[in-house]
Amino acid sequence: MDFQLSADQKMIVDTAASFVKRELPVERMRHMREDATGWSRDVWKQMGDLGWLGIMHPEDVGGFGGSFCDAALILERFGANLVSEPFTASAIVAAMAVRSGSPEQQERWLAPMVAGDTSLALAWAERGGRFDANSCATRAEKTGTGYRLRGEKIWVLNGHAADHLVVSARTAGADHEAEGVSLFVLDASAPGLVRKTVKTMDGQKAAMVTFDCTVGEEQRLGAEGAALPALERALDYGAAAAVAEGHGVMKASLDMTVEYLKTREQFGVKIGVFQALQHKAVDMFIETELTRSVMLLAAIKADVDDVAERQRAVSVAKAQFAMSGRFVSQQSIQLHGGVGVTDEHDIGLYFKRMHVLTTLWGDEEFHLARFARLPAFGAR
Amino acid sequence: MEMSFTPEQLAFREEVKSWIADNMPSHIREKAAVDAYFGHADVMEWHKVLAKKGWVAPNWSQAHGGPGLDAASRFILTEELELAGTPFLSPFGLVMVGPLLMQFGSDAQKQRYLPTILSGEEVWCQGYSEPNSGSDLASLKLSAEDDGQGNFILNGQKTWTTYAQYADWIFLLARTDAHVKKQAGISFFLCHMKSPGVTVRPTLTTGGTPAFCDTFFENVVVPKENLVGPLNGGWTLAKALLGHERTLIAAVGASTRAIGRIKRIAAGTKVGSQSLLEDPAFRGKIARLEVKLEALRMANYRTLAGAQGGHAPGPESSILKIRGSEINQQCFELAMEVMGHDSLEWFNEAGTVPALEQWVPSAFNYTRATTIYGGSNEIQRNIIAKLILGLPSL
Numbered sequence: 001m002d003f004q005l006s007a008d009q010k011m012i013v014d015t016a017a018s019f020v021k022r023e024l025p026v027e028r029m030r031h032m033r034e035d036a037t038g039w040s041r042d043v044w045k046q047m048g049d050l051g052w053l054g055i056m057h058p059e060d061v062g063g064f065g066g067s068f069c070d071a072a073l074i075l076e077r078f079g080a081n082l083v084s085e086p087f088t089a090s091a092i093v094a095a096m097a098v099r100s101g102s103p104e105q106q107e108r109w110l111a112p113m114v115a116g117d118t119s120l121a122l123a124w125a126e127r128g129g130r131f132d133a134n135s136c137a138t139r140a141e142k143t144g145t146g147y148r149l150r151g152e153k154i155w156v157l158n159g160h161a162a163d164h165l166v167v168s169a170r171t172a173g174a175d176h177e178a179e180g181v182s183l184f185v186l187d188a189s190a191p192g193l194v195r196k197t198v199k200t201m202d203g204q205k206a207a208m209v210t211f212d213c214t215v216g217e218e219q220r221l222g223a224e225g226a227a228l229p230a231l232e233r234a235l236d237y238g239a240a241a242a243v244a245e246g247h248g249v250m251k252a253s254l255d256m257t258v259e260y261l262k263t264r265e266q267f268g269v270k271i272g273v274f275q276a277l278q279h280k281a282v283d284m285f286i287e288t289e290l291t292r293s294v295m296l297l298a299a300i301k302a303d304v305d306d307v308a309e310r311q312r313a314v315s316v317a318k319a320q321f322a323m324s325g326r327f328v329s330q331q332s333i334q335l336h337g338g339v340g341v342t343d344e345h346d347i348g349l350y351f352k353r354m355h356v357l358t359t360l361w362g363d364e365e366f367h368l369a370r371f372a373r374l375p376a377f378g379a380r
Numbered sequence: 381m382e383m384s385f386t387p388e389q390l391a392f393r394e395e396v397k398s399w400i401a402d403n404m405p406s407h408i409r410e411k412a413a414v415d416a417y418f419g420h421a422d423v424m425e426w427h428k429v430l431a432k433k434g435w436v437a438p439n440w441s442q443a444h445g446g447p448g449l450d451a452a453s454r455f456i457l458t459e460e461l462e463l464a465g466t467p468f469l470s471p472f473g474l475v476m477v478g479p480l481l482m483q484f485g486s487d488a489q490k491q492r493y494l495p496t497i498l499s500g501e502e503v504w505c506q507g508y509s510e511p512n513s514g515s516d517l518a519s520l521k522l523s524a525e526d527d528g529q530g531n532f533i534l535n536g537q538k539t540w541t542t543y544a545q546y547a548d549w550i551f552l553l554a555r556t557d558a559h560v561k562k563q564a565g566i567s568f569f570l571c572h573m574k575s576p577g578v579t580v581r582p583t584l585t586t587g588g589t590p591a592f593c594d595t596f597f598e599n600v601v602v603p604k605e606n607l608v609g610p611l612n613g614g615w616t617l618a619k620a621l622l623g624h625e626r627t628l629i630a631a632v633g634a635s636t637r638a639i640g641r642i643k644r645i646a647a648g649t650k651v652g653s654q655s656l657l658e659d660p661a662f663r664g665k666i667a668r669l670e671v672k673l674e675a676l677r678m679a680n681y682r683t684l685a686g687a688q689g690g691h692a693p694g695p696e697s698s699i700l701k702i703r704g705s706e707i708n709q710q711c712f713e714l715a716m717e718v719m720g721h722d723s724l725e726w727f728n729e730a731g732t733v734p735a736l737e738q739w740v741p742s743a744f745n746y747t748r749a750t751t752i753y754g755g756s757n758e759i760q761r762n763i764i765a766k767l768i769l770g771l772p773s774l
Contacts (some may be wrong), residue, residue: 001452001685002382009381069381258769273774278765279758285769286699293678300383319668320675365664372667378643 003296005073012070015050016077020195024083026346031201032084037161039084048116053091060103061111068092068237072244072317079248082353084204086119086158088245093238093361094120094158096319097166097183100230101221109164109185121162123153123209131366133168134176138211140169140184146216147171149184152209157360159207160197163188167211171225183227186211190350202352229307236314238361240298243321246260246357247295250288250325253332253350257281260336280331294320311372315367321357322364329354383681396435396460403429404466412465414735415641417589417742420546426467427500437474437498439748444482444490445498451687455680462633470543473497473504474620477551477570484568484609484617493570495550505573507538507552507595508618515759517553518562518615522553522597524569532556532607534571534600540753544593545582547573553614560612568614570606577601587746588727629754630704631678635673640667640713645736646718656718665717669710676703698764702757705750712744 005013010223032038040061047053054063056071056217064070073091078087090113098110098120112118129135138151149169159165165186173180186193192213198206258281261272271277294317301313333340340347358364371377385393404412408422418426430436438454440446444676449457461466478497496502513520522536534554550571557565571578575601583592584595609617643666646657656662680700716723719737728738751757765771 001385001681001688003682003685004381004689006381067381088480258771261771269774270772272771275762275765278769278771279761281769281771282761282764285764286703289699290675290679290703293682294675296381296682297383297674297678300381316674319671323668323672368667368671369662371671372663377667377670 004310008066009070009073010199011057011295013073013077016052016074018045019050020081020083021076024081024348026082028329029082029084029203029349033199036197036204038205039161041084044085044119045116047085049088052087053095053116054114056092056111057095057099057114061106062114066222068240068302069299072241072295074245075241076248076251076295078254079245079250079353079357082249082349086121086161086204088238088241089121089157090119090162092241093234094122094162094166094235096234097122097230098185098221100183100227100234101185103295105185105218105221112163117162118163119158121156121165121207122157122166122234123156123159123167124235125154125156127230128152131362132176133235134178134181136168136170136181137175138167138169139184140171140215142171143214146214146219148186149186149211149213149215151211153211154208155198155200156195156207156209157204159209160195160205165193165209166221168227168231169211173225178228180225181228181231182224183221183231184215185221186213186219186377190215200356202356204356233307233310235361236310237302239314239318239367240295240302242357242360243291243295243298243317246321246325246354247288248292249350249354249357250284250291250328253328253347254281254284254288255356256347256350257284257335259333264337277335280335284328284331287327291324308374308376311370312376315362315371315374318362319364319367319371322367325354325358385452385456390458393456393460396457397464399433400460400464400466403433404464405429408467412467414494414738415465415637415743417587418467421541423467423470424500424503427469430469431499436469436500437478439475440498441482444478444494450756451684453656455684459633461635462631468634469734470503472506472542472547473502473544476506477504477549479619480551480568480617481608486605486608487517488605489570489608500692502548503543503546503580504549504551504696505541505544505547505593505595506549507541507571509540510537511539515756517618518566520553520555520566522552522554523558523634524556524602526556526566527601530604532569532602532604534569534577534597534602536597538595539592540599541580541593541595543571544595549573550578550595551608551733552619557612557624563615565612566614566618567611568608568617569602571600571602573598575600575602585746586748587742587744589742589746591746597619630676630700631708631750632673632677632680632704635676635704635708635711638708639666639670639673639717641740642669642711642715642718645740647688647713647717648734649720650703662718665714671716672703672710673707676700676707679703698760698768701754702751702760705757708750709747712740712747715740716744 052074055066056068057063061063066245095110113120126137140147140149159199165183167186168181170180171182190213193212195207198208200206261277262270264271298314298317301310304310332347333351336347339345418708434447437446438449438457442448481493491713510520524532524534527533550573552569553566554569555565556567579596581594582590585591597669644655649656722733722737725733
């Protein structure tokens with residue numbers, strides 16, 4: 001049992017911290033929320049050059065061959081500064097979906113993303129499907145040369161800017177069945193693919209996407225109808241990533257709030273002397289520390305092959321983060337008082353990002369329910 | 381980054397597990413099966429079984445008769461004892477005064493007291509709180525006056541002296557100087573409970589168990605050699621106790637066992653055609669509590685890994701007492717909710733509820749103490765606010 005960072009990991013953290021501090025202050029995020037893309041392809045390329053976009057991907061595609069833990073450590077830093085680039089959506093979730101494809105497919109779609117030349121998105125969520133990956137009404141019907149893919153996907157993160165979209169579609173089976181889900185990679189410019197850009201609460205962008213497209217066999221990742229495990233695995237990486245980024249958001253919220261308590265004066269004293277406020281700050285600290293713990297749990301277990309073990313750890317982490325993150329962001333506003341509800345003050349930006357992160361890749365109820373369905377829950 | 385135990389540690393866990401299975405006396409095993417209350421005789425019997433094996437004081441060094449286990453093995457041993465529902469040993473000698481004597485006691489004091497703490501031949505209780513000195517412990521008034529003839533004379537009252545009625549010795553904080561800053565006039569003494577002038581009045585807890593006592597001191601003579609550490613240096617000892625190993629205070633093993641019991645009770649409670657464990661609302665509540673416990677377990681592992689690596693406890697360990705005690709209370713709250721009408725029972729003399737449920741209402745009451753003892757959770761929060769967050773004080 002050892003949770004010390006390796007020398008490599010310390011270097012990753014240091015590099016990420018100084019890059020984010022120098023290049024990506026929170027002020028930049030305020031400009032980015034007015035930008036049509038919402039993030040910068042130049043910064044993306046720099047992230048590729050730094051090796052971050054491939055940090056958890058194999059050397060064959062130009063990656064660093066590291067673990068998910070390494071990516072989680074970078075995301076913690078991104079969370080602290082509300083970085084706008086679609087690291088989780090593209091370099092983790094969509095990238096992991098592409099990893100279920102052949103070496104040729106990975107060379108075609110993953111390698112350029114790892115280099116920072118393209119970005120990816122995973123289109124999986126559907127109306128009425130909540131957070132279930134098997135709730136997939138989008139269908140890919142066999143034609144003579146490939147498939148005709150028709151359907152609609154919602155809230156596709158980075159879907160508005162991605163060069164390639166990974167799309168889940170049913171090649172067989174009824175809604176909610178495990179069998180019959182396939183993954184396809186589509187060019188964003190594919191005829192019949194229509195993207196509508198939508199703003200998200202935290203100043204980022206996503207897309208609502210409709211499809212009526214022709215796709216070839218060579219665009220299908222893995223065996224036909226057998227993609228659900230790979231899709232669920234990719235989404236679990238997303239959940240674990242949200243916890244890591246979320247911990248960064250929480251830690252920054254806590255630090256800003258404690259700093260405010262140390263400087264704001266009322267009744268002739270620093271308000272941090274008041275016990276009612278001190279105890280709220282301590283409870284924020286407790287929740288933040290617990291989230292750091294489950295972040296490590298999920299970061300380590302996200303890579304394991306045993307599906308139940310992975311799902312248990314990820315669901316514990318995501319559900320705990322949802323509870324803790326909500327508490328910390330709410331209290332951080334409360335302790336800032338009126339200024340906390342103004343758009344001028346950064347703390348509100350952190351509140352918004354926290355909500356987005358607690359919801360993405362399965363919210364608290366989804367992960368609690370999944371946790372309670374796992375075999376380990378029955379053991380007593 | 382590595383979060384598994386080594387093969388040696390896993391083998392040790394198996395060894396502990398099977399040793400407990402083989403060595404738990406049958407009447408203790410029967411009580412453990414339903415998580416019944418263990419009386420003093422049970423506790424001391426189990427103490428002696430563990431002492432014989434050399435496992436009674438996991439944290440003691442070999443030089444003092446401990447097993448010389450590393451941090452991970454200590455953790456495993458303690459966790460397995462909790463998971464098996466074995467009696468919780470009296471901590472006053474093994475966890476509190478013993479380690480304090482090792483750190484601050486004279487050689488003569490170590491030789492006199494440590495062996496009988498280990499063997500269980502002598503039982504200890506703690507004299508810290510007084511009727512008007514709870515969270516403000518340093519305001520304590522029990523006086524110890526130098527009689528000029530080699531003794532201190534004690535006068536005053538201690539309260540919440542848990543299990544004083546069974547104790548041979550009490551370690552206590554007394555005022556030896558009333559004219560200095562309150563923390564600077566306190567000394568640490570060892571006093572025999574059979575000394576003339578000591579009287580003990582047991583009181584019931586809300587759990588209906590005889591755990592608490594008031595202990596009165598009227599001109600009690602304590603020889604000077606029973607002073608531990610320097611005169612007026614007692615506050616340093618009192619604070620040192622708080623800095624002792626924290627990987628064991630989260631009660632993760634005990635709460636794991638409690639959640640297992642909640643599930644067993646829920647599985648045995650039929651509502652219409654299904655059990656309460658299958659009811660989505662209750663299942664969700666249990667899942668939420670178990671998730672919180674799993675998060676705490678991971679925080680505990682982090683502290684353990686730090687201790688194993690020889691690092692001082694980091695900020696993550698300061699939360700273990702607060703969160704561990706809260707979760708333990710929530711376990712019993714949920715157990716009571718699962719029991720429904722059965723939660724109204726009290727000591728089940730008429731045998732109206734299943735044995736598995738019998739002790740839940742008592743524990744539901746008694747566990748309210750977990751957020752109070754060892755420094756109330758509010759005091760813990762004050763400490764974190766000041767020492768970790770650096771918030772100002774008035």
